[in-house]
Amino acid sequence: MSSLPDETGHFGSYGGRFVPEALMAALDELEQAYADARADPSFGAELAELHRSYTGRPSPLTDATRLSRHTGGARILLKREDLNHTGSHKINNVLGQALLTRRMGKPRVIAETGAGQHGVATATAAALLGLECVVYMGEEDTVRQALNVARMRLLGADVVPVTIGSRTLKDAINEAMRDWVSTVDTTHYLLGTVAGPHPFPVMVRDFQAIVGQETRAQVMELTGGLPDAIAACVGGGSNAIGIFHEFIGDESVGLYGFEAAGDGVSTGRHAATLFAGSPGVLHGARSYLLQDADGQTAVTHSISAGLDYPGVGPEHAWLKDTGRAQYDGVTDAEAMEAFRLLCRTEGIIPAIESAHAVYGAVQLGRRLGPGTVIVVNLSGRGDKDVDTAARWFDVLDPPADTTAGAPGEQM
Amino acid sequence: MIAAAFERARSEHRSALIGYLPAGFPSATGCVRALRAMVEAGVDIVEVGLPYSDPLMDGPTIQAAVDQALSAGTGTREVLATVGEVAHSGVPVLVMTYWNPVERYGVERFANELAAAGGSGVITPDLTPEEAGPWLAACAEARLDPVLLVAPSSTDARLVKITARCRGFVYAASTMGVTGARTAVSTVAPGLVARVRKVSELPVAVGLGVSSGAQAAGVASYADGVIVGSAFVQVLLDAPDEDSGIRAVSTLAADLAEGVRRRSP
Ligand SMILES: Cc1ncc(COP(=O)(O)O)c(C=O)c1O
Numbered sequence A: 001m002s003s004l005p006d007e008t009g010h011f012g013s014y015g016g017r018f019v020p021e022a023l024m025a026a027l028d029e030l031e032q033a034y035a036d037a038r039a040d041p042s043f044g045a046e047l048a049e050l051h052r053s054y055t056g057r058p059s060p061l062t063d064a065t066r067l068s069r070h071t072g073g074a075r076i077l078l079k080r081e082d083l084n085h086t087g088s089h090k091i092n093n094v095l096g097q098a099l100l101t102r103r104m105g106k107p108r109v110i111a112e113t114g115a116g117q118h119g120v121a122t123a124t125a126a127a128l129l130g131l132e133c134v135v136y137m138g139e140e141d142t143v144r145q146a147l148n149v150a151r152m153r154l155l156g157a158d159v160v161p162v163t164i165g166s167r168t169l170k171d172a173i174n175e176a177m178r179d180w181v182s183t184v185d186t187t188h189y190l191l192g193t194v195a196g197p198h199p200f201p202v203m204v205r206d207f208q209a210i211v212g213q214e215t216r217a218q219v220m221e222l223t224g225g226l227p228d229a230i231a232a233c234v235g236g237g238s239n240a241i242g243i244f245h246e247f248i249g250d251e252s253v254g255l256y257g258f259e260a261a262g263d264g265v266s267t268g269r270h271a272a273t274l275f276a277g278s279p280g281v282l283h284g285a286r287s288y289l290l291q292d293a294d295g296q297t298a299v300t301h302s303i304s305a306g307l308d309y310p311g312v313g314p315e316h317a318w319l320k321d322t323g324r325a326q327y328d329g330v331t332d333a334e335a336m337e338a339f340r341l342l343c344r345t346e347g348i349i350p351a352i353e354s355a356h357a358v359y360g361a362v363q364l365g366r367r368l369g370p371g372t373v374i375v376v377n378l379s380g381r382g383d384k385d386v387d388t389a390a391r392w393f394d395v396l397d398p399p400a401d402t403t404a405g406a407p408g409e410q411m
Numbered sequence B: 001m002i003a004a005a006f007e008r009a010r011s012e013h014r015s016a017l018i019g020y021l022p023a024g025f026p027s028a029t030g031c032v033r034a035l036r037a038m039v040e041a042g043v044d045i046v047e048v049g050l051p052y053s054d055p056l057m058d059g060p061t062i063q064a065a066v067d068q069a070l071s072a073g074t075g076t077r078e079v080l081a082t083v084g085e086v087a088h089s090g091v092p093v094l095v096m097t098y099w100n101p102v103e104r105y106g107v108e109r110f111a112n113e114l115a116a117a118g119g120s121g122v123i124t125p126d127l128t129p130e131e132a133g134p135w136l137a138a139c140a141e142a143r144l145d146p147v148l149l150v151a152p153s154s155t156d157a158r159l160v161k162i163t164a165r166c167r168g169f170v171y172a173a174s175t176m177g178v179t180g181a182r183t184a185v186s187t188v189a190p191g192l193v194a195r196v197r198k199v200s201e202l203p204v205a206v207g208l209g210v211s212s213g214a215q216a217a218g219v220a221s222y223a224d225g226v227i228v229g230s231a232f233v234q235v236l237l238d239a240p241d242e243d244s245g246i247r248a249v250s251t252l253a254a255d256l257a258e259g260v261r262r263r264s265p
Helices: A021-039 A041-055 A090-104 A117-129 A139-144 A146-154 A169-183 A200-208 A210-223 A238-247 A314-321 A332-346 A352-368 A383-396 B002-011 B028-040 B060-071 B076-087 B099-105 B107-116 B133-142 B156-163 B189-199 B213-220 B230-238 B242-262
Strands: A061-063 A075-080 A108-113 A132-138 A158-162 A187-189 A229-233 A254-262 A278-282 A285-289 A325-331 A373-378 B016-022 B045-049 B093-096 B121-123 B145-147 B170-173 B204-207 B225-228
Touching: A021 A041, A021 A090, A021 A169, A021 A200, A021 B156, A041 A090, A061 A210, A075 A210, A075 A352, A090 A108, A090 A117, A090 A187, A090 A200, A090 A238, A108 A117, A108 A169, A117 A132, A117 A146, A132 A139, A132 A169, A139 A146, A139 A158, A146 A158, A146 A383, A158 A169, A169 A187, A200 A210, A200 A238, A200 A314, A210 A238, A210 A373, A229 A238, A229 A352, A238 A254, A238 A314, A238 A373, A254 A332, A254 A352, A278 B099, A285 A314, A314 A325, A325 A332, A325 A352, A332 A352, A332 A383, A352 A373, A352 A383, B002 B016, B016 B028, B016 B060, B016 B204, B016 B230, B016 B242, B028 B045, B028 B076, B028 B230, B028 B242, B045 B076, B060 B230, B076 B093, B076 B107, B099 B107, B107 B133, B133 B145, B156 B189, B170 B189, B189 B204, B213 B225, B213 B242, B225 B230, B225 B242, B230 B242
Parallel strands: A075 A373, A108 A132, A108 A187, A132 A158, A229 A254, A229 A373, A254 A325, B016 B045, B016 B225, B045 B093, B093 B121, B121 B145, B170 B204, B204 B225
Antiparallel strands: A061 A075, A278 A285
């Protein structure tokens, strides 16, 4: 299983390269540079040192005992990617690709971003390594994640709001690809998730696999065995693959991805690509996507900018079809319920993306039963979402009713 | 039919002129009228674009047109209908489409229905030769010419691989970049065309950036075909109404047709 993708970047029928010919030379160059870097111990050593002394890895595993009271007896462990420098798992991949950019001798990186976490991580690494940085971000996302726009600009990046199409993550990827076609000699496209043309899905997975590797060791140390299940939110799929990958060969470990069901899958206003989509080609690879009868990409909705994406990485499509992983949707309201629950029970404000996984894990715990161990990839912290969450809960709770944690804890 | 159009141009010692518009732009009927007006003014081959939600290869001009066409409800069936109406004008008609709409419609079904509508070929800007197997088989079966793109960054080995899979002509993207009119047409295009000629007998058409008769004449001095898209879209976007837009398309097409006959260096 771990030999996937094949040498042309396919996971079964998924993956591959569906890109303008103008990008093929750059993808070949990247594939070669990545292969060389993997074979070079100094590359791995430099990356490991950055993980340790810059990001703060290994990220801790937190035994969420008060949250676990809401699961019918299952024990929830939180893999704390929210504690990484820049506030999410995105930095793991960014540091790897930024070092690779320097190896390729390119002075400029571009990136897309939805929630802004990948953009912030990229701007950070660009500052660290002295690279020029342009981040494309859908205009709608620049509004709902304004704090991260400011962070990127403080770090010296140029943030370009994308005003075409749905003005969210998918359009930011389109603009980044257009930039890349014209600037490929000097620019690396630092893609933030396990989507896109080969070699991005495998390379980003490899850079994120450290999450699962640490998790295995930490769970073994804490519990003496493997977990029963792993839960992660799925936008493009990088934090999920990052924690899944290490466990794919362990059939006893259930792998569960939670996508954004928005207002509910039946309303059509959602971003549950694997749960409700169909195979097709978007952004350079074949995978599942949300599309209409003519193959036009659907307009998605999620309260979470980082999950508001109609595509998903090809390896997830393969994991779904083979049954090795299960994917389910979590609505905006459910995610926000879990957001509050985690705040109130553990003193952790999660990213709204990660709150989808928390909700999924609590439900899963009730299904799997007492004594089971579930690891949640807590992919990011919620600083960027404080404004959204404050407004959300103002709507649900009249100001007079803020005394008890009880409503939030009832989940 | 595509080969014959290039052959005719060659016998007249000139390059072929290829005009593009997205189906449904500026309207369903306006697109058909504009394409017919191009043909009357001297366009040899017509490309009908299939409007797609995520046009990665297109700059702002074509994005705007495609957006308008999609908002007006232009789908795959409407594209095929447009091809049918333009095919009556007697010139070869190709569809230019990103890959996903074809895969979604059904590869064989798309090829067969396009051929039945009178289409001659399909240009697929994001289909690499590595992924094109089933599509090439469907085109062969339906007697359609598949046209893939080559780029300045293509290695010689890739030029061999790509051109071996093309029929009708080879589409040379003249610059590294997205569609859109440029004040100066690329300096790398002549070299790319020369490299293609070393590995393929097919006519080579150059696209991306041509907007005037003078530029067309420049490209015609080294290429077998001159492809014009954004410039036609732009005059339609600029026009106060459809009728005057179509008159502007005629005027531009005549200027370009004169250009491909001039072949100034
Ligand atoms: C905290 C956090 N989690 C998850 C995601 C979703 O991305 P992915 O599915 O690639 O992990 C994002 C994306 O912005 C994010 O910021």
